[in-house]
Every structure is written in C-alpha cells, then in structure tokens.
Amino acid sequence: MIIGIPKGLLYYKYYPFFESFFKALDCKLIISNDTNKKILNLGIKYCVDEACLPIKVFHGHVAEIKDNCDFILIPRIMSIHEGEYICPKFCGLPEMIFNDIPNMPNMLSAPIYATSKNNLYKWAIKTGSVITNNRFRIKKAFLAALNEQKKFPCGIKNNSYPLRIALVGHPYNVYDSFVNMNLVKKLNSLGVGIITEEFVPSKYIDKEIKILFKKPFWSFARQSYGSSVYLAHAKTIDGIIYLSSFACGIDSIVVELIKEHIYDTPMLVLKIDEQTGEAGFNTRIEAFVDMLERRTQHENNLSSFGEYLLSKQSTV
Numbered sequence: 001m002i003i004g005i006p007k008g009l010l011y012y013k014y015y016p017f018f019e020s021f022f023k024a025l026d027c028k029l030i031i032s033n034d035t036n037k038k039i040l041n042l043g044i045k046y047c048v049d050e051a052c053l054p055i056k057v058f059h060g061h062v063a064e065i066k067d068n069c070d071f072i073l074i075p076r077i078m079s080i081h082e083g084e085y086i087c088p089k090f091c092g093l094p095e096m097i098f099n100d101i102p103n104m105p106n107m108l109s110a111p112i113y114a115t116s117k118n119n120l121y122k123w124a125i126k127t128g129s130v131i132t133n134n135r136f137r138i139k140k141a142f143l144a145a146l147n148e149q150k151k152f153p154c155g156i157k158n159n160s161y162p163l164r165i166a167l168v169g170h171p172y173n174v175y176d177s178f179v180n181m182n183l184v185k186k187l188n189s190l191g192v193g194i195i196t197e198e199f200v201p202s203k204y205i206d207k208e209i210k211i212l213f214k215k216p217f218w219s220f221a222r223q224s225y226g227s228s229v230y231l232a233h234a235k236t237i238d239g240i241i242y243l244s245s246f247a248c249g250i251d252s253i254v255v256e257l258i259k260e261h262i263y264d265t266p267m268l269v270l271k272i273d274e275q276t277g278e279a280g281f282n283t284r285i286e287a288f289v290d291m292l293e294r295r296t297q298h299e300n301n302l303s304s305f306g307e308y309l310l311s312k313q314s315t316v
C-alpha cells in the first residue's frame with residue numbers, strides 16, 4: 001500500500017512519528033518535495049483566497065502527490081496539550097482539502113488527540129486498521145513510532161554569535177526555509193544566533209502563562225507567548241523576531257500579548273504571505289539587526305547572553 005505524506009504544517013515537528021508508523025506496517029511512502037514555487041502555485045490554485053499561507057502551502061503539497069498514492073495522510077490534529085486545542089483550520093483540514101482539490105484519493109484523517117499515550121493510540125488503531133487487521137502489528141508500529149519521535153531533536157539553538165534572538169512562530173513557518181526565505185541563514189550571516197521555543201522548558205512557559213488573565217485556549221499561543229516572554233525576562237536574548245502568517249487569527253492576538261509583556265526587548269514582526277517580496281523582507285531584517293547592534297554597542301543594552309560571550313572572549 002502506498003501512503004502519501006504532504007510535507008506541510010506539523011510534518012516538520014512530527015514526521016519521525018508518522019513515517020516510522022507507516023514503515024513499520026510495511027507501507028511504501030511518498031513524501032512531497034520541500035516547498036518550492038511549483039508547490040506554492042498549486043496551493044494558491046486550489047485553496048480559497050482567504051486562507052493563511054501555511055494552509056495554501058499544504059494544499060500544494062497534497063496536490064503534488066495525490067495521484068501517486070493509495071491513501072493520503074491529512075492529519076486532523078485536534079489537541080497536543082491537555083485542555084488546549086490546535087487552530088480550527090487543523091480540525092477541518094480534511095474537509096477543506098476534499099472540497100478544494102478534485103479527484104482526491106482516500107484520506108487517512110482520523111482525529112489526533114496527542115494529549116496522552118492512550119489517546120494517541122486510538123488514532124493508531126483507527127488508522128492502522130485501514131492497513132491491517134493485526135492489532136499486535138499496529139501496537140508494535142505505534143511503539144516504534146513513539147520511540148523514533150523521542151529521538152528527534154527539534155528546534156534551533158545557536159551559541160556562538162555576538163547577538164541572539166528568539167525566533168518565534170508556528171513550526172511550519174520557522175522550519176520551512178522556502179516559506180521564510182532562508183531567514184535562519186540570513187540571520188546567522190548577519191552575526192545573529194537563534195533560539196526557538198523548543199529550548200524553553202515547559203515549567204517556565206507554564207509560569208509565564210499563569211500571570212495572564214485567561215489561560216490561552218490554543219497550544220500555539222501558549223508556546224509562543226510563554227517562550228518569548230520567558231526568554232525576554234531572563235535576558236538571554238537581545239530581541240525577538242515573530243514570523244507571522246497573514247490572516248492568522250492566533251498570531252494577531254499573541255503578537256499583541258507578547259508586546260505587552262516584554263518591556264523594552266526589541267521585537268520585529270515579519271508577516272508572510274504568498275505576495276511577500278524578498279527584498280523588503282531583507283531590508284527589515286537588516287534594519288532590525290543594525291538596531292540591535294547599536295543597542296548593545298552604544299547604549300549598554302547587552303543581554304546576559306551577550307555579557308557571557310564577551311567575558312569568555314576576554315579570558316581567551
């Protein structure tokens with residue numbers, strides 16, 4: 001059996017789990033290419049105009065591989081954290097894809113509640129039953145997939161640059177270098193290191209969340225807000241870059257929440273959609289980095305991370 005896996009949305013975070021699950025059930029996998037212009041154009045062609053860029057890009061990945069597989073995985077990810085949900089667009093993604101793209105193959109779209117091992121196992125049983133009736137094989141594949149996921153080091157943490165910023169945003173914006181126009185490389189070449197939310201322990205994120213009037217309902221909001229505010233308060237960063245998708249309701253709230261709670265930590269919000277031009281994008285990044293350099297060199301605004309690096313240099 002050939003299973004198609006589109007390389008979009010939370011593929012970037014959970015691909016070891018999905019790939020090893022299907023491989024352990026002896027399926028052949030077809031994975032779409034890295035995002036490129038052709039995939040983006042396919043996404044724009046099939047998806048409704050009002051959707052955010054990541055959903056359009058996901059449409060493009062599906063359209064690229066749909067004719068070459070028996071089943072295609074459209075993960076209906078509902079919840080990854082107890083009491084919180086993923087964006088509503090994830091919940092209705094299979095219906096959206098089915099109605100937007102003609103001649104779709106059969107879809108694997110059982111809801112995913114990854115709030116506990118038992119809940120996630122329910123997805124494995126539903127999905128695995130399409131492939132085999134052997135429950136023992138499904139359980140073995142599920143445990144192997146969990147194991148693979150645990151070994152996967154997700155996140156970016158650079159330690160050897162004069163400046164460091166928190167790069168905040170949805171994983172499919174942060175880790176898709178076509179969508180973010182090679183932002184990580186660009187920042188590194190300007191002497192800016194990066195830290196992402198995966199390197200902030202949950203206990204610190206939870207602590208920051210507690211001071212909010214209302215607990216965020218969306219997991220993305222909890223992660224982005226908690227990690228950036230923690231890093232700003234701990235003074236381990238010189239600034240924050242928030243990669244935001246145009247038309248994302250969650251981003252529009254989280255950006256404002258972060259701004260309110262980071263005091264004087266500089267923050268740049270980069271909005272991306274299919275119209276974003278690279279020249280304007282680069283100019284904004286360079287101007288932001290110039291400003292960070294001025295703050296550290298002339299205004300004595302070194303983060304403790306910067307001070308730590310300087311002290312290391314003076315002892316060499």
Ligand code: SF4
Pocket residue numbers: 052053054055087088089090170220245247248249250251
């Ligand atoms: S969280 Fe925002 S960017 Fe992500 S799918 Fe939902 S609306 Fe789009």
